[in-house]
Amino acid sequence: MKIIDAHCHLASTLTTPQEFFEGISENIYAKYVAAGIDAISKQEILATIMRSQNDHNGDQLKTEQREAGIYKCCLLAPDFSFAYEKEPTYKQVNDHHIAVCARHKEHFIFFAGVDPRWGQPAADYFESIVRSGKASGFKLYPPCGFSPSDPICFPFYEICAEYKIPVLLHTGPTSPSLTFRYNNPSLIDPAAQKFGNVNFICAHGAINNWQEHILLAKYRANIFLDVSGFVDSCTGVSWQSHLAMIFKCGINHKLIFGTDWPVFKNKGSFSSLLDEIYGANFGLSASDMDNFMFANFNRLIQSEPR
Ligand SMILES: [Zn+2]
Numbered sequence: 001m002k003i004i005d006a007h008c009h010l011a012s013t014l015t016t017p018q019e020f021f022e023g024i025s026e027n028i029y030a031k032y033v034a035a036g037i038d039a040i041s042k043q044e045i046l047a048t049i050m051r052s053q054n055d056h057n058g059d060q061l062k063t064e065q066r067e068a069g070i071y072k073c074c075l076l077a078p079d080f081s082f083a084y085e086k087e088p089t090y091k092q093v094n095d096h097h098i099a100v101c102a103r104h105k106e107h108f109i110f111f112a113g114v115d116p117r118w119g120q121p122a123a124d125y126f127e128s129i130v131r132s133g134k135a136s137g138f139k140l141y142p143p144c145g146f147s148p149s150d151p152i153c154f155p156f157y158e159i160c161a162e163y164k165i166p167v168l169l170h171t172g173p174t175s176p177s178l179t180f181r182y183n184n185p186s187l188i189d190p191a192a193q194k195f196g197n198v199n200f201i202c203a204h205g206a207i208n209n210w211q212e213h214i215l216l217a218k219y220r221a222n223i224f225l226d227v228s229g230f231v232d233s234c235t236g237v238s239w240q241s242h243l244a245m246i247f248k249c250g251i252n253h254k255l256i257f258g259t260d261w262p263v264f265k266n267k268g269s270f271s272s273l274l275d276e277i278y279g280a281n282f283g284l285s286a287s288d289m290d291n292f293m294f295a296n297f298n299r300l301i302q303s304e305p306r
Helices: 018-034 042-052 059-068 090-103 120-131 151-163 185-194 210-219 239-246 270-279 286-301
Strands: 004-008 072-076 108-113 137-140 167-170 200-203 223-226
Touching (some): 018 042, 090 108, 137 151, 151 185, 185 210, 200 210
């Protein structure tokens, strides 16, 4: 069976600034303190995270995925340059992803990430890399401080419509150094209605705010959900129980497999994760499982008309 991991990131300080991890290390520190572990400081936690961001060319990621039988991987390029007002610039981030995809062209594709507030020059840059076939989709990160239905996003959606590529937007919680204000699923609906010929993937949508996301995916034809982050679902039940419930919601043609590596890297290898998925006995038919692990996402990036 073919498997695409539709949601991964490069673990690299070249593409993600330290500010993003500062907020995350604060949350880890608070947990340690509550557990009576106060021998480690916030700065040490941050330093440990930053040291782990060393797979700059995706070599380790590709090796681990290929060992597990993962056929292809979609890297999502983050553009935090507007929100944190610092480098890497969107060009540096996306050009680096283009280089990684060229280095491992049998394994990686990527969705280009641009903060839409960079305006027309950024839209022109985005169009140039889409036109040259280097990007397979558009990655949007609303927690940087904008709604996905803000008209500033529309020039980018128009490019996606013209080149028949999907938009993937982050939903749900993020680093506390960014805002949680724009994580409501309904924020995407005006854009999804206006751009009915563009497919929108709500990243983590089957995990965070999942009830509202499921309604959107069920009744809005161009909205899809990925399950990335599932190993840390906040639903109070095991991730296996959560996914089993999601698979009974009548949207199996809309669900996309993704891990969000390296975010949950310390929870186990790709091989052990896949063993658990295939051993979970979700009761899915072979074709539903194939759609989930491969075909639902593959149809979107193959740009077939809906
Ligand atoms: Zn992610």
